[in-house]
Amino acid sequence: MSEEKFLSDVIKDFYANHQVEVPNVDQREFGIGFFGKKIAKRHLSFSSQIELTSFLKNRVPFYISYSVACYEKPASTPMDAKGFLGADIVYEFDADDLKTDCKQDHDSWICTECGAKGKGSVEKCSKCGSSVQVEQWFCFVCLNETKKQVFRLLEFIENDLSLHEGISINFSGNAGYHIHLRNDSIKSLNAEARIELLDYLTTKDFDLQRHGFVESNKMFLCPMPNETHGWNKRLLTSLVDLIEKDNVEKIAAFGGVRNATVRDLLSNKELVLKNIKEKGILFSIPGRKNKQFWESLLQHLLEESALDIDRQTSADIRKIIRVPETIHGGSGLLAKNIPLEQLKEFNPLDETVVFPDTSVKVFISSSPKFYLKGNWFGPFTQEEAELPLYAAFYLIARKSASLVG
Known part of the structure; x- marks a missing residue:
């Protein structure tokens, strides 16, 4: 039996008893992929959830994606013939985009x-x-760092955008998370408005001076903390936190000055904080222009707080993205929906493993040590091993292993 046939049979068994539901399913364009190719065909449509479920059971795609947009005629081509009705926004965070030590x-x-x-x-x-x-491989560390990005985005969505409904989250099935915004106020936004929103979240072209961080009469001024919101509030909160914690090394590195200079500044910490909170004045730095120091420090704090969002996914209204609750054909993991109240404790390497423990013998070309469903496997180099089906699928789908016998 070929590896492709083996994997396909495993997926088929799963879909035989699994229901997938898509909002406005009859208005979505779908795309499917097979072994080794995520998108092999687009411009498919289904009239109902029943038809979609039947398709998954009979055609057994390795990947299935759907449009963030809704259309009058989702199967029509070219794209302009579909009849655009509105679109969700999907923000995507992947562990492969983050620089983690793991x-x-x-x-x-x-x-x-x-x-x-x-x-x-x-x-x-x-x-x-x-x-x-x-x-690239993925572990607890990089996936948890990715989850932190999700929580930060949710804070922006609720506090800066005042959106509290129509938000859903799912694991991507491989390396990250997708956050879907289906609020009515979102669906009518055009591509330009979506890019503006993305620029805000990622601080692209953020102008400190336009936001009230300016030099005036040889003093560097900031907005009054009790009158700020959004990025201004976030920046000042980060700055005050650094000063209150006497974080000399970080302030010096971000501001481009010596540690001794920062120690001199923090020797008057209470006065520095009082000037910020009550007067909107940032304290002078001895022997150095305030503007250069404070702008450098604030810019670094801004970059540290900015979200690292996949720009193409969130701005492209013609984008198709993995259908939640379907199998990712490159890992065998489920693109599982996650209730917000369960996100903090959610562990994808345990909770998205849906295939059984049946033993499968494989030849593994190369694999680091990896974790799935409560078990550690490997490392492996040019060797045979008997693995649970879910682990064998994971390696074969990655083309790191082949069937034996």
């Missing part, structure tokens, strides 16, 4: 020119400087 443990790379290899995630070959291919 990548040094589980990722690896190979040079496309000289064939040199190494551990970790790099952009260029350390031997010849050419481009590299990186093999």
Whole structure:
């Protein structure tokens, strides 16, 4: 039996007893993919949830995605013939976009020119400087860092955008999370408005001076904290927190000054904080222009707080994205819906494993140590192993293993 047929049969067994529901299913465009190709065909549509479920059971796609937009005629081509009715916004966070230390443990790379290899995630070959291919894996650490981004986005959505309904979250099935906004006030936004919203969340082109952080009469001024909201409030809260905690090293690094200079500043900490909170004045830095120091410090705080959002997914109203509660064909994990109250404790490497423990013998070319469903596996290098079905599927789908016998 081929690996593709084996994986397809496993997915087929799952969909035989699994129901998938999509909001406004008859107005969505769908796309499907098969082994090794996420999108092989687009411009599909289904008249009902029943028809969609039947399709999954009979055609058994490795991947199925749906449009963030709703259309009058979702199967029509070209795109302009579909009849746009409105679109959700989907924000996507992936662990592969984050620079986490754990990548040094589980990722690896190979040079496309000289064939040199190494551990970790790099952009260029350390031997010849050419481009590299990186093999990425995911663990508790990087997936938890990704989840932190989700919570930060939710804080923006609720506090800055005042959206409290029509929000749903699901695991992507592989490396991250998708946050769907289906609020009526969102659906009518055009592409330009979506980009403006994205720019706000990521602080693209943020102008400190326009937001009240300005130099005047040799003093550097800031907005009054009790009158701020949004990014101004977030910036001042971060700044006050740094000062209250006497974080000398971070202030010095962000402001581009020596530690001793910051210690001099913090020797008058109570006065510094009082000037910020009651007068909107940032204290002078001895021997250095205030403007250069404070702008550098504030810009670093801004970048530290900005969200790292996939721009294409959130701004493109023609985008299709994985259907929640379906299988990700590259991992065998479920793109599981997550109630907001369960997100904090949610562990995708346990809770999205849906295949059984049946033993499967495989030959593994290479794999770091990885975790699924309460068990650790590997590392493996050019060896046979008997694994639970869910772990075997995971490795075969990644093309890191093949069937034996």
